[in-house]
Amino acid sequence: MGNQPLELPIDFSSFVEILRFRASEQPKQNAYSFLLDGETEEANITYHELDCQARTIAARLQNCLVSGERAVLLYPPGLEYIAAFFGCLYAGVVAVPAYPPRLNRPMPRLEAIVADAQATVALTTTKILTQIEHQLQQTPNLKSMQWVTTDNLQSGLEKNWFQTQPRSDTLAFLQYTSGSTGTPKGVMVSHGNLLHNQQIIQQAMGHSSKTIFVGWLPLFHDMGLIGNMLQPLYLGIPCILMPPVAFLQRPLRWLQTINFPVQSNY
Numbered sequence: 001m002g003n004q005p006l007e008l009p010i011d012f013s014s015f016v017e018i019l020r021f022r023a024s025e026q027p028k029q030n031a032y033s034f035l036l037d038g039e040t041e042e043a044n045i046t047y048h049e050l051d052c053q054a055r056t057i058a059a060r061l062q063n064c065l066v067s068g069e070r071a072v073l074l075y076p077p078g079l080e081y082i083a084a085f086f087g088c089l090y091a092g093v094v095a096v097p098a099y100p101p102r103l104n105r106p107m108p109r110l111e112a113i114v115a116d117a118q119a120t121v122a123l124t125t126t127k128i129l130t131q132i133e134h135q136l137q138q139t140p141n142l143k144s145m146q147w148v149t150t151d152n153l154q155s156g157l158e159k160n161w162f163q164t165q166p167r168s169d170t171l172a173f174l175q176y177t178s179g180s181t182g183t184p185k186g187v188m189v190s191h192g193n194l195l196h197n198q199q200i201i202q203q204a205m206g207h208s209s210k211t212i213f214v215g216w217l218p219l220f221h222d223m224g225l226i227g228n229m230l231q232p233l234y235l236g237i238p239c240i241l242m243p244p245v246a247f248l249q250r251p252l253r254w255l256q257t258i259n260f261p262v263q264s265n266y
Helices: 015-025 048-062 079-091 108-117 125-139 193-206 220-234 244-249 252-258
Strands: 031-036 042-046 070-074 095-097 123-125 146-149 171-176 187-191 214-216 239-241
Touching: 015 048, 015 079, 015 193, 031 048, 031 125, 031 214, 031 220, 042 079, 042 244, 048 079, 048 108, 070 079, 070 108, 079 123, 079 146, 079 214, 079 220, 108 171, 108 252, 125 146, 171 193, 187 193, 193 220, 214 220, 214 252, 239 244, 244 252
Parallel strands: 031 239, 070 095, 070 123, 095 171, 123 146, 214 239
Antiparallel strands: 031 042, 171 187
């Protein structure tokens, strides 16, 4: 393929279809690698594994939510957030990316987002839920939500997933502003919006089959989600991620990783 731009089948109308396609056609290829320490220690996930995890989370969500309802995502940087985001898409549930509350700190931004999005479920990890349980006791609106930890879901649950068929105009997720100068405001993003945006990014940046992504931006952030997480999957090419703090502590790590050879396993 050389440096020619990659092209997707024109009939894809959602990222659910794209990930299912990747899992079928490129099951053993690493979809994402995450450098836990920003340098060498890493976790990896293939397209097949991501699809399986997404179906597992989707099956759990389909037990407690109906299509179109909202689930807030509260994860540290890493692969678990990616699986949860796609789990929402697979379930037909509207994802609401957010940053997990800081330990022993007030949670006004999270409360505002939950209230505005009318989210009734929060997806997170066992560790984060344990850390904020005391804070939840002081915030009744958050405590009353259903909290689902996705790192300990029952094996085989993915078999209970029933496939949804989102259209291009189906709402995929709500992207909220930082709220640093006022109440966070949400933007409605459809599957069609996402696909159009990905096409424009590919064309503008000249991405090809030889492109390798290396990113450090938070995945709940618009640019981290759209550019660093979804663009590589859209193109079916490798993506290496690191925690934002690893970059901030030593920016050279990002440049070193860009020059690190990546193996694509098919």
